[in-house]
Amino acid sequence: MPTPEEDHRAVVAATARHIQDVVSVLRELDFGDTPPAAAFDAADASDTVREEGHRAAV
């Protein structure tokens, strides 16, 4: 019979495997030179929209 601690570790390991399965889909993406966004900057996103709009207008 597994101890409660062993049961707990098994649940954690199964959860970790499930999480890894979910995030593994990101390996499909071709990131090229894309840098990581360590923290999302919504102001930067607005700037991107404005800049791209400006470029499109030019």
Add this chain to the structure above:
Amino acid sequence: MRPYELSLTAAAREIRARRLSPVELVDSVLERAREVASLGAYVTLTADRARRSALAAERDVAHGRLRGPLHGVPMGLKDLIDVAGTATTASSRVRAGHRAPADSTVAARLTAAGAVLAGKTHTHEFAYGLTTPQTRNAHDRGRVAGGSSGGSAVAVAAGAATFALGTDTGGSIRVPAALNGVVGLKPTYGLVPRHGVTSLSWSLDHVGPITRTVEDAATVLAALVGHDPRDPASRPAPAPGHRPATDPDDLSGLRVGVPTTYYFDHVDPEVADAVRRAVDRLALRGARLVDVEIPMARYVQAVQWGLMVPEATAYHERTLRTAAGLYEDDVRVLLEAGELMSAGDHLRAQRARTLMRREWARMLRQVDVVVAPTVPLTAVPAGQTSVSWPDGTVESVSDAYVRLSAPANITGVPALTVPAGTDRAGLPIGLQVLGRPFDEATVVRVGLAHERGSA
């Protein structure tokens, strides 16, 4: 109508006109909170403090002094939000004996605007879950409140708070608001400072209002915004404010994006029908409906988990070493599993966020807002853990509830949920309105138009 039933806007108007005393309002709300105590909305009701504040507010009114637009209005704060001298329990035994040394920015700003603290509301432990098991749904006690801001949504829906604050990392304002038939607004990332608010995941966390009307949400938001250097993500509020400059009854020229992918997949037909009817009513008010394809939808859950899981584990690293047994099992398992995520997976999620942000910015050049269901199904019975869809797909209840909310956390865009009728069982359905970063005014405009159309 009894005072606790008034919307924030109506209550504030009555107080300003001296037709309602802050003491009457606060007493009515506190009495109501006791009547519905079995719903489990509150961790702590701060009744004595609320009465003292209400008396002071009443004296101010008598002398012609109004502290601000929320003068004398009672609120509930999710118990992740620091209020000086009170416990921030995070609905967790881990926080036993806690005392906040100072007010969070949002608590200080609401107090400065005149609001009165009625109490601290329950959260799913440390905001790491979508059901809030301590709290019952305001419409059916046998069903989940939704989470993680379940206490705040139930308090507002049941009349036990005139408004409340919640936090939202993957849908935790919008999900319980939708499931309890109230309004919830997740503002643009960075618009509302988070200093003094317990984090779940720094790069996805937001603070925002839960109210009974869209106008109420706009009023609370206006009191919350403004740069605070103590939150590194904080940004100045946009100059024009958050209220629409035009008549909300007229949506002429507004381009409303209707998703052709993702947001209507694996959605209960009654929910989908209610949302599509609401979209049609927006078109009757002049909005132009534009089909939009949701970019990178396949990667939403992977990005959300790849960001949130390691960030949450990092926040709890120390207490996980010293007091792991004090966490509820579901939260402890997630936190410990997060220790096993690789740096490579985390960085891929961060890089995917960069791509997703760009693609959403492109989509939001074609339309002014996107409208969609908030959650794919109404409140499930407490204890139900999974949902089966007609194509045989089985999904956990938490995954289902977070699925349509998470994109706005990853992309940072503002997202509002407004009630859109009920299903045959009488359970509330939520309509979600998503907009461009810092364009809360347009999101509010659409929310107001919907509200008026469905009233």
